Amino acid sequence: MTRAYWLLQRLTQLLPVLLGISVICFALLQMIPGDPARIILGSRASPEAVAAMRDRLGLDQPALQQYLTYMSKVIRGDFGESISYKVPVSKLILEHAPVTGFLAVYVIALAVPIALILGMLAARYRGTWVDHLIRMLSVLGMTMPVFWLAILMLRLFSIDLGWFPVSGYGQGFLGHLHHLFLPAVSISIWMIPVLVRNLRASIVQQSVADYVLAGRAKGLTERHIFTHHILKNASLPTLNLFGVLVAYLIGGTVIVELVYALPGLGLLMFNAILGRDYPIIQGLTLFYALATVVITLVTDILSGLIDPRVKA
Amino acid sequence: MAVAIGSGDALLRVRDLGVAFAGQGAPVTAVNNASFELHAGEVLGIVGESGSGKSVTLRAIMGLLPATASITGSVRFDGQEILGMDPESLRQMRGRSLSMIFQNPSSHLDPLMTIGRQVAEPLLQHEKMRPAKARESAIKILGEVRIDRPEQRAANYPHQLSGGMKQRAMIASAIACRPRLLLADEPTTALDVTVQAHILALLADLNRSRGLSMVLVSHDLAVIAQVCDRVVVMKDGEVVEQGAAGKLVTTPQHPYTQRLIESQPGRLAAVAAAPTVAITDSPLLEIRNLGVQFRLPRTGLLRPKALLKAVDDVSIGLQRGETLGIVGESGSGKSTVARAIMGLETPAQGDVLLDGRSIRAGRLAGQPDFRRRIQMAFQNPFDSLNPRFTVRQTIVEPLRKHRLVPADRFDARVAELMALVELDPRLADRKPGQLSGGQCQRVGIARALAMEPEILIADEITSALDVTIQAQIIELLNRLRSQTGLSIIFISHDLALVRSFCHRVAVFEAGRVVEAGNVEKVLSEPQHPYTQTLIASVPEL
Numbered sequence: 001m002t003r004a005y006w007l008l009q010r011l012t013q014l015l016p017v018l019l020g021i022s023v024i025c026f027a028l029l030q031m032i033p034g035d036p037a038r039i040i041l042g043s044r045a046s047p048e049a050v051a052a053m054r055d056r057l058g059l060d061q062p063a064l065q066q067y068l069t070y071m072s073k074v075i076r077g078d079f080g081e082s083i084s085y086k087v088p089v090s091k092l093i094l095e096h097a098p099v100t101g102f103l104a105v106y107v108i109a110l111a112v113p114i115a116l117i118l119g120m121l122a123a124r125y126r127g128t129w130v131d132h133l134i135r136m137l138s139v140l141g142m143t144m145p146v147f148w149l150a151i152l153m154l155r156l157f158s159i160d161l162g163w164f165p166v167s168g169y170g171q172g173f174l175g176h177l178h179h180l181f182l183p184a185v186s187i188s189i190w191m192i193p194v195l196v197r198n199l200r201a202s203i204v205q206q207s208v209a210d211y212v213l214a215g216r217a218k219g220l221t222e223r224h225i226f227t228h229h230i231l232k233n234a235s236l237p238t239l240n241l242f243g244v245l246v247a248y249l250i251g252g253t254v255i256v257e258l259v260y261a262l263p264g265l266g267l268l269m270f271n272a273i274l275g276r277d278y279p280i281i282q283g284l285t286l287f288y289a290l291a292t293v294v295i296t297l298v299t300d301i302l303s304g305l306i307d308p309r310v311k312a
Numbered sequence: 313m314a315v316a317i318g319s320g321d322a323l324l325r326v327r328d329l330g331v332a333f334a335g336q337g338a339p340v341t342a343v344n345n346a347s348f349e350l351h352a353g354e355v356l357g358i359v360g361e362s363g364s365g366k367s368v369t370l371r372a373i374m375g376l377l378p379a380t381a382s383i384t385g386s387v388r389f390d391g392q393e394i395l396g397m398d399p400e401s402l403r404q405m406r407g408r409s410l411s412m413i414f415q416n417p418s419s420h421l422d423p424l425m426t427i428g429r430q431v432a433e434p435l436l437q438h439e440k441m442r443p444a445k446a447r448e449s450a451i452k453i454l455g456e457v458r459i460d461r462p463e464q465r466a467a468n469y470p471h472q473l474s475g476g477m478k479q480r481a482m483i484a485s486a487i488a489c490r491p492r493l494l495l496a497d498e499p500t501t502a503l504d505v506t507v508q509a510h511i512l513a514l515l516a517d518l519n520r521s522r523g524l525s526m527v528l529v530s531h532d533l534a535v536i537a538q539v540c541d542r543v544v545v546m547k548d549g550e551v552v553e554q555g556a557a558g559k560l561v562t563t564p565q566h567p568y569t570q571r572l573i574e575s576q577p578g579r580l581a582a583v584a585a586a587p588t589v590a591i592t593d594s595p596l597l598e599i600r601n602l603g604v605q606f607r608l609p610r611t612g613l614l615r616p617k618a619l620l621k622a623v624d625d626v627s628i629g630l631q632r633g634e635t636l637g638i639v640g641e642s643g644s645g646k647s648t649v650a651r652a653i654m655g656l657e658t659p660a661q662g663d664v665l666l667d668g669r670s671i672r673a674g675r676l677a678g679q680p681d682f683r684r685r686i687q688m689a690f691q692n693p694f695d696s697l698n699p700r701f702t703v704r705q706t707i708v709e710p711l712r713k714h715r716l717v718p719a720d721r722f723d724a725r726v727a728e729l730m731a732l733v734e735l736d737p738r739l740a741d742r743k744p745g746q747l748s749g750g751q752c753q754r755v756g757i758a759r760a761l762a763m764e765p766e767i768l769i770a771d772e773i774t775s776a777l778d779v780t781i782q783a784q785i786i787e788l789l790n791r792l793r794s795q796t797g798l799s800i801i802f803i804s805h806d807l808a809l810v811r812s813f814c815h816r817v818a819v820f821e822a823g824r825v826v827e828a829g830n831v832e833k834v835l836s837e838p839q840h841p842y843t844q845t846l847i848a849s850v851p852e853l
Contacts, residue, residue, distance in 0.1 A: 210419035219407030
């Protein structure tokens with residue numbers, strides 16, 4: 001099977017997924033109990049205003065017609081208009097996405113190298129104090145609630161020591177790095193252990209594989225066997241887990257954004273839910289879903305590049 | 313091959329080799345006091361059954377045993393003591409002076425690395441070749457092990473190659489640095505018999521053309537006898553007998569060697585006295601123009617889904633009391649036929665008739681008991697039993713489900729069935745993990761017999777077993793068919809076994825029956841070229 005055909009096949013498989021996502025996002029608004037227009041406008045709105053809102057939302061049309069209208073708008077990048085901010089939802093998302101995106105990349109840049117090193121160390125020194133120490137720290141990191149850790153670090157490093165800003169996103173690349181350091185660390189401390197444990201387990205599993213014995217029989221050095229054979233094979237399961245974690249990360253930054261007052265997508269979502277700004281909720285849900293789909297696709301393509309059997 | 317034995321110094325001299333593994337409790341002895349030697353240019357065979365310590369011996373020579381192994385004695389290669397050598401010097405010898413190939417080429421090649429790179433690896437490591445030069449050499453070596461189109465194959469990954477090709481690739485990577493000694497651990501066990509013949513020919517050729525000395529380990533005495541100059545017989549970690557191959561086979565001294573030779577499928581005497589069967593026009597089971605197809609995944613956007621004809625227009629009959637052999641290599645469709653008879657595959661065409669009534673129509677017309685009348689025993693004795701069930705639970709399950717005997721008679725019936733397959737009644741409360749392979753296979757047969765079937769389909773039931781255990785199972789089936797008039801469809805890749813046990817045989821190739829008839833006639837005067845190749849490929853004692 002050619003690489004191009006394989007990719008095309010993967011993309012075609014996405015069509016039903018995208019369709020399902022759009023139906024669910026559309027249904028979000030339909031499922032608001034009662035009259036969405038009245039709920040959106042509040043109980044004191046005049047009947048005229050409600051009627052106008054119903055007309056604007058197209059609620060009087062049949063559901064299928066509404067869905068088609070919704071889809072044709074979404075395809076053109078029109079996610080509707082925020083009720084409270086009175087600006088297009090797409091503009092809001094584009095304004096807030098860079099913060100969350102920067103944070104996500106920051107977390108990845110911090111977590112991946114550390115997780116790789118710790119995972120390899122734990123597997124290499126399996127059963128020794130190194131392994132036990134890494135395991136203990138991992139359990140600690142995984143069990144500590146992210147919001148609690150975030151508050152604790154904010155208190156210590158920002159308020160008491162004054163090393164890092166208390167809130168905000170900062171100016172310029174270095175400013176972002178400075179402002180987002182504590183938020184990125186808070187998330188990494190949860191993410192690193194998950195990756196470390198997975199990587200350690202898969203290295204341990206691969207290091208007793210038959211091809212390792214065959215490599216020794218060929219007189220290859222242990223270092224060569226590890227770097228050229230074991231690590232590559234062991235990275236596959238961890239890569240797939242990593243994809244899931246990153247997808248979760250995009251939608252899972254809300255708590256950290258809240259604690260550190262970062263103007264990201266999480267905060268936008270939080271405020272939209274409090275303010276019952278349904279168009280924003282709908283738009284963000286669609287955005288999160290699309291992001292997940294894209295990340296999963298990228299993960300699949302990456303594993304396809306490493307593992308020739310994926311395309312078989 | 314002709315080497316004056318005893319002249320000069322041995323290339324490999326193993327003296328009083330002992331290997332024990334530390335575990336919970338007392339250490340387990342795997343090899344005890346093994347001594348043998350190999351002269352330059354010689355091919356030495358080590359034969360033995362599972363647990364005889366033959367693989368452990370090879371690994372001890374290579375220094376590949378885990379740290380939990382304690383090794384005693386002496387292994388001298390080219391005058392140098394290997395045991396106790398520092399790991400780095402030993403590593404430098406491996407792949408360059410002595411090399412090893414393994415049983416399962418699929419798992420011993422790295423799935424993520426191209427064949428060419430895996431062959432080039434030892435060249436890069438030991439001879440510090442530049443990558444381009446190593447690649448060139450790798451392609452040359454792939455050609456030498458007779459891989460066709462070596463340039464293209466070098467860029468392939470293991471999963472794109474057949475089993476035989478993978479074994480050739482593994483041999484190529486082992487001989488890349490032109491070692492003097494090659495240790496081969498069951499190199500053909502996972503391969504089809506025609507492929508096995510090619511690999512053995514290749515090894516013999518490498519021995520002749522390069523003077524490559526070899527230690528060949530196998531459970532199969534016929535394979536060993538075919539390619540080896542001298543043979544070492546191991547049992548329970550000890551060398552029980554050794555000598556020149558021809559002499560050892562014709563005049564074995566040790567009782568175990570004698571038993572090993574008697575157990576060879578071609579020499580099973582007990583079976584010759586099989587009951588004769590009259591061929592009638594109304595067979596018990598009739599397979600009529602059977603076809604089974606599988607849909608293959610699409611390989612291109614506009615290409616249609618290809619159909620694989622796993623079984624194609626097959627017609628055979630099974631007489632009452634007859635044993636019908638079905639032989640063929642992997643992928644020939646022999647197991648698919650069995651599954652179709654059991655109703656586990658839906659035929660695309662044709663039919664299976666039991667007593668003249670269609671199994672397919674029969675199920676609709678209220679004949680649910682056809683499954684009871686046809687039962688199956690499987691290849692892997694461990695995998696086909698529920699690991700959480702005791703022997704008793706395994707045998708009771710069909711009795712209960714089909715209400716074959718009242719609940720208060722379960723124990724009595726279990727005892728009867730266990731006696732029938734010659735299982736010690738004290739094993740009734742054991743689970744598969746606590747039984748040997750042969751015992752598990754007996755449980756599998758007892759479970760099938762619990763349904764009181766008229767037909768037993770035995771799908772490669774002895775291929776996972778040692779040859780002496782295989783002989784016992786065959787003897788058991790032979791007694792069962794004489795006592796109960798059981799009809800058997802005996803699926804096997806082993807021609808010699810089929811020859812000694814079956815009345816008639818059907819030879820399968822690529823889903824079709826290429827030849828069928830009386831077993832003696834087909835196997836001594838094969839008409840079809842494929843049958844002829846198959847027979848010529850079987851190593852004989």
